Amino acid sequence: xxxxxxxxxxxxxxxxxxxxxxxxxxxxxxxxxxxxxxxxxxxxxxxxxxxxxxxxxxxxxxxxxxxxxxxxxxxxxxxxxxxxxxxxxxxxxxxxxxxxxxxxxxxxxxxxxxxxxxxxxxxxxxxxxxxxxxxxxxxxxxxxxxxxxxxxxxxxxxxxxxxxxxxxxxxxxxxxxxxxxxxxxxxxxxxxxxxxxx
Amino acid sequence: xxxxxxxxxxxxxxxxxxxxxxxxxxxxxxxxxxxxxxxxxxxxxxxxxxxxxxxxxxxxxxxxxxxxxxxxxxxxxxxxxxxxxxxxxxxxxxxxxxxxxxxxxxxxxxxxxxxxxxxxxxxxxxxxxxxxxxxxxxxxxxxxxxxxxxxxxxxxxxxxxxxxxxxxxxxxxxxxxxxxxxxxxxxxxxxxxxxxxxxxxxxxxxxxxxxxxxxxxxxxxxxxxxxxxxxxxxxxxxxxxxxxxxxxxxxxxxxxxxxxxxxxxxxxxxxxxxxxxxxxxxxxxxxxxxxxxxxxxxxxxxxxxxxxxxxxxxxxxxxxxxxxxxxxxxxxxxxxxxxxxxxxxxxxxxxxxxxxxxxxxxxxxxxxxxxxxxxxxxxxxxxxxxxxxxxxxxxxxxxxxxxxxxxxxxxxxxxxxxxxxxxxxxxxxxxxxxxxxxxxxxxxxxxx
Numbered sequence: 001x002x003x004x005x006x007x008x009x010x011x012x013x014x015x016x017x018x019x020x021x022x023x024x025x026x027x028x029x030x031x032x033x034x035x036x037x038x039x040x041x042x043x044x045x046x047x048x049x050x051x052x053x054x055x056x057x058x059x060x061x062x063x064x065x066x067x068x069x070x071x072x073x074x075x076x077x078x079x080x081x082x083x084x085x086x087x088x089x090x091x092x093x094x095x096x097x098x099x100x101x102x103x104x105x106x107x108x109x110x111x112x113x114x115x116x117x118x119x120x121x122x123x124x125x126x127x128x129x130x131x132x133x134x135x136x137x138x139x140x141x142x143x144x145x146x147x148x149x150x151x152x153x154x155x156x157x158x159x160x161x162x163x164x165x166x167x168x169x170x171x172x173x174x175x176x177x178x179x180x181x182x183x184x185x186x187x188x189x190x191x192x193x194x195x196x197x198x
Numbered sequence: 199x200x201x202x203x204x205x206x207x208x209x210x211x212x213x214x215x216x217x218x219x220x221x222x223x224x225x226x227x228x229x230x231x232x233x234x235x236x237x238x239x240x241x242x243x244x245x246x247x248x249x250x251x252x253x254x255x256x257x258x259x260x261x262x263x264x265x266x267x268x269x270x271x272x273x274x275x276x277x278x279x280x281x282x283x284x285x286x287x288x289x290x291x292x293x294x295x296x297x298x299x300x301x302x303x304x305x306x307x308x309x310x311x312x313x314x315x316x317x318x319x320x321x322x323x324x325x326x327x328x329x330x331x332x333x334x335x336x337x338x339x340x341x342x343x344x345x346x347x348x349x350x351x352x353x354x355x356x357x358x359x360x361x362x363x364x365x366x367x368x369x370x371x372x373x374x375x376x377x378x379x380x381x382x383x384x385x386x387x388x389x390x391x392x393x394x395x396x397x398x399x400x401x402x403x404x405x406x407x408x409x410x411x412x413x414x415x416x417x418x419x420x421x422x423x424x425x426x427x428x429x430x431x432x433x434x435x436x437x438x439x440x441x442x443x444x445x446x447x448x449x450x451x452x453x454x455x456x457x458x459x460x461x462x463x464x465x466x467x468x469x470x471x472x473x474x475x476x477x478x479x480x481x482x483x484x485x486x487x488x489x490x491x492x493x494x495x496x497x498x499x500x501x502x503x504x505x506x507x508x509x510x511x512x513x514x515x516x517x518x519x520x521x522x523x524x525x526x527x528x529x530x531x532x533x534x535x536x537x538x539x540x541x542x543x544x545x546x547x548x549x550x551x552x553x554x555x556x557x558x559x560x561x562x563x564x565x566x567x568x569x570x571x572x573x574x575x576x577x578x579x580x581x582x583x584x585x586x587x588x589x590x591x592x593x594x595x596x597x598x599x600x601x602x603x604x605x606x607x608x609x610x611x612x613x614x615x616x617x618x619x620x621x622x623x624x625x626x627x628x629x630x631x632x633x634x635x636x637x638x639x640x641x642x643x644x645x646x
Contacts, residue, residue, distance in 0.1 A: 012355075019356050027367065033375040045367040052359030132359030136261070139366060140223050140254055147250075148230025 011057040011080075017087070019053040024091045024102070032100045043092060043103020044162035047111035048139045050088035055119035055131025057084065059191030067193075078187035085116040085179070106166040114138075114161065114175030117182025124186050127194035138162070207296040211269070216262035216342065217300030220255050224308030227254055232312065236533045239540050240477055241323075242398075242457065243391045244316045245330035248309050252334050252385035253369045255308075259301050259338050260345035261362035266293065267349020267421065268357065286422035290346075294418060297342045302335045319539045321479035322460050329403045330387065333410065337385035340413040341365075347420025351428065379446045383409055383439075388453040392533045394477045394540070395461045395510040396454035405445035412438025461510035475510040477540065478531055484542040485529070485549060492527060492553035495591045499623045501630075503527035503558055512560075521631040527558045551598065554591045556584035556636065557622050559629030578602075583636035586610060587625050590618055606641065 008014070027046040034042055058080065060066055066073075089112040095102045102108060115135045123131030145159035157170035164171035208214065228251055232238055237247040270276050279289060309331050317323070349357055372384045382388075382402060415434040423430065447453060464482055465473040472489040474482045489506035496502045501524040509528040522528070529552070537543045544552070555561075563573075563580045582602045589596050595607050613621070621640055628634040 015354065015356060019360060023360065023364070026364075030367070030371050030375070033371070038374060041370070042367070045363060045370075049360060049363040049367075052363055053356050055359070056355045129355040132362070136359060136362050139363065140258070141226070143254055143366070144223075144227030144230045148227065148232075 010060045013057045016053050016057040020050050020088055020091065023049040023053060024088075024095070028095050028098070028100065028102055031095070031102050034100070039101060040103045040107045040165065041163050043101075043108050044111045044142070045139065046092055046102050047088065047108070047115040047162065048135045050091070050112065051084075051115035051119040051135045052132035054084040054088060054116070055123050055135070056128055058120065058123040058131055058186065059128025059194075063191060063193040067190075073190060074187050077190055078183060081116065081120045081183050081186050084119070085112055088112050088116065104166050106172075107162075107164075110172055110175040111162050113179040115178075117175075117179035120182030120186035121178070123191040124182075124189050125192060127192040129194065131191070203292040204295055207292040208299065211293050211296055212262050212266040213293070213296040213300040216259060216266075216297060217304035219258055219262065220301055220304035220338070221307050223258055224251055224255055224304065225311060227251055228308055228311060236536060236538055237390065238312055238315050239319045239533075239536070239538045240394050240460075241316055241320060241327040242330070242396070242460070243394060244312055245327040246387050246391035246398075248312075249330055249334050249385060249387040250390060251308070252337055253373070254366070255305065256337055256341040256385050257362050257365040257369065259297075259341035260348075260365050261358045262301075263297060263342040263345025263347075263417070264349035264358040264361045265345075266297065267346045267351075268353035268355075270350075271353035280424070286424070287418070290418060290421045294343055294346055294421065297346065298339045301338045301342050305331070305335055305338050315538075320477065321464075321540065322477040324459055326397055326457065326459065330398060333403055333406050334385060336407060336410045336414070340410040340417065341385075343414045343417030343421070345417070347417035347431065350421045377450065379443060379448055381450065382406065382446045382453060383442065385410075388450055391454070393454065394533070395457055395475055397457040397460075398453060399447060399455045401445050402447065402453055405442040408445070409438045409442040412442075456511060463507065469505075471505040471507075473506070474508040474531065478508060478536070480540045481508075481531055481536060481542050484546070485531075488546045488549040488553060489527070489529070491550055492558065495554065496527070496558050496626075498619055499557065499626055501525075501623075501627065506553070509560070522560055522629075524626075524630055527553060528560055529553055530560075551588050551592065551596050554588035556629045557587045557591065557626040559584075559626060562629065562632035562636075579635075579637050582606075583625070583640050584629075586640055587622055587636075590622060610640070 024046055027042055027049070031039060031042045058077075089109060092102055092108045092112055093105065096105060096108070103111065115138070118134040118138055119131045122134035126133055139162070142160040142162050145156050146163050154170050157164055157168050158174050161168075161171035161174040228248070231247060231251075237243040270279055282289070345358075345361060348361060369384050369386070373381050373386065373389070382405070387398060387402075412434040416431045419431040419434065420428055460475055460477040462476040463473040464476050464479045465471050466482070466486055470490060470493050472482065472486050474485065485506075493503060493506065504525050506527045506529060509530040512530070531540075531542070535542060535544050542549060561580060561584065563577045565577050569577065578600075582600060585596055585599055585603050586606060589599065589603070589607065590610060595604065599607065610618075621642060625636055625639045628636060628639055
């Protein structure tokens with residue numbers, strides 16, 4: 001238990017968790033105004049924000065010190081990514097109880113899975129503090145493809161996967177691939193080593 | 199501020215990266231938009247599209263600013279810089295200046311990408327569109343500085359991502375959920391512009407300049423202020439809102455006003471005259487044939503039109519001007535009938551049937567989004583009558599006939615030529631002034 005407490009604190013989990021909670025709540029409040037056709041988009045943005053906030057918790061301030069510990073990091077990192085996904089997914093799915101759910105059940109799970117995978121990839125490549133770059137870039141690409149792309153092309157379904165309606169195979173496949181890639185790559189390599197405090 | 203410090207900040211701060219991100223994201227999204235949009239055809243529409251882009255670029259600028267804002271805290275310099283006996287603005291000015299320069303240059307690069315095409319496509323060369331990208335650049339500066347201010351206030355690693363995702367969502371919510379007046383506080387300018395004969399209302403431009411300048415000042419106050427002095431940052435926001443909101447028009451439609459330059463008629467030299475707006479001059483040549491054919495077919499009717507002119511005031515015929523003059527046949531050329539160079543993308547046959555709809559009158563029932571079933575029925579009924587009238591004039595059914603039209607066509611086609619002309623004439627008179635039900639007049643079932 002003591003190990004977990006220290007781990008949680010060293011990863012800024014309280015901050016990330018608070019932001020996660022506040023962001024989901026804020027999106028849900030905005031969502032009350034939305035009509036049902038827009039909910040998937042709002043849910044997708046909530047997933048982007050959750051993953052971006054949670055990405056900060058994927059690394060500590062002193063990764064070099066972490067690595068000196070002779071413990072099985074691989075399973076712990078995998079567990080951390082999974083925990084991030086489950087926590088933000090549950091929060092998002094909690095809104096399904098209300099009259100104004102953030103997206104559908106399928107789109108919420110898809111969005112959280114894909115975005116968490118992207119955040120884990122981002123943390124691996126750029127460091128935990130910049131893990132949000134990939135989910136944010138995905139949101140921008142998706143918006144652009146949604147505005148400019150042909151509605152029914154597979155390319156649009158892949159690029160703008162967060163905004164696709166339920167049952168779009170290409171979008172689901174993309175999200176699953178991103179989730180698995182993020183989980184695996186992060187578990188094996190961990191966040192890029194960037195020292196943030198001297 | 200010395201140029202040397204500015205140079206160092208340009209190289210060492212996040213400014214260059216911010217500019218690069220804006221160029222990359224801007225070009226990528228703009229390229230995707232160019233694929234299916236005809237906005238590359240006109241200056242104002244193109245500038246408007248580039249403003250639409252800001253809905254994505256401004257959040258990125260906010261994020262870059264926020265990331266920059268936590269630099270001193272990240273490197274443990276806060277206390278050291280606080281001891282320097284110089285005003286805080288001297289420290290903030292170089293870094294904010296560098297950011298302003300790179301985001302504006304980035305936006306200019308994205309804007310220039312389509313400029314050559316627009317210049318080659320349009321027949322209406324002018325500079326009236328210039329305020330649109332200038333206000334856009336100001337909005338980008340304001341975003342960067344606001345991010346800088348918030349990042350200084352809350353120097354956490356989470357600030358930047360939360361601001362990016364939050365403002366991306368916020369700007370979309372402002373457009374699709376809030377709408378109305380407040381939507382114009384967003385850097386975008388009423389979505390994709392599909393009317394080629396309008397320009398932004400000057401009051402919108404003025405209000406947006408005031409609003410974005412206020413936001414920029416807020417960012418700087420946040421970045422320079424210490425302790426409670428930061429509360430002053432609320433002052434420019436409040437002032438900006440207080441001045442800008444009353445200036446902004448109440449509805450989305452009023453964002454744009456008529457642009458007389460674009461609508462200036464370009465006509466054929468010989469009679470019967472056919473005219474289009476200057477912005478659509480490329481459409482004149484292909485339009486002349488069908489237009490004169492339409493005049494010939496309408497000639498036997500009482501009060502027949504003698505010339506054709508483009509409907510530049512109301513391209514989508516949403517606010518019918520009635521009674522309509524009988525001597526001019528109005529034709530609308532919305533963007534979906536034009537290509538990038540504003541040439542007709544429909545066949546001459548389609549153009550002819552379009553000109554003959556309602557025996558050469560504009561519709562009376564105003565179509566709007568989200569109609570109730572009764573309105574929809576009324577609209578469909580009028581549309582059917584208008585199509586049948588065009589079919590009768592052409593002497594053959596249109597390809598655009600609905601099932602209702604097809605069912606009624608044989609009976610109408612079987613009428614004697616005199617009766618057809620009498621009914622078409624009555625329909626035309628009714629259509630010009632919007633009196634009576636067109637379908638009843640056409641089928642002869644109305645009381646007379």
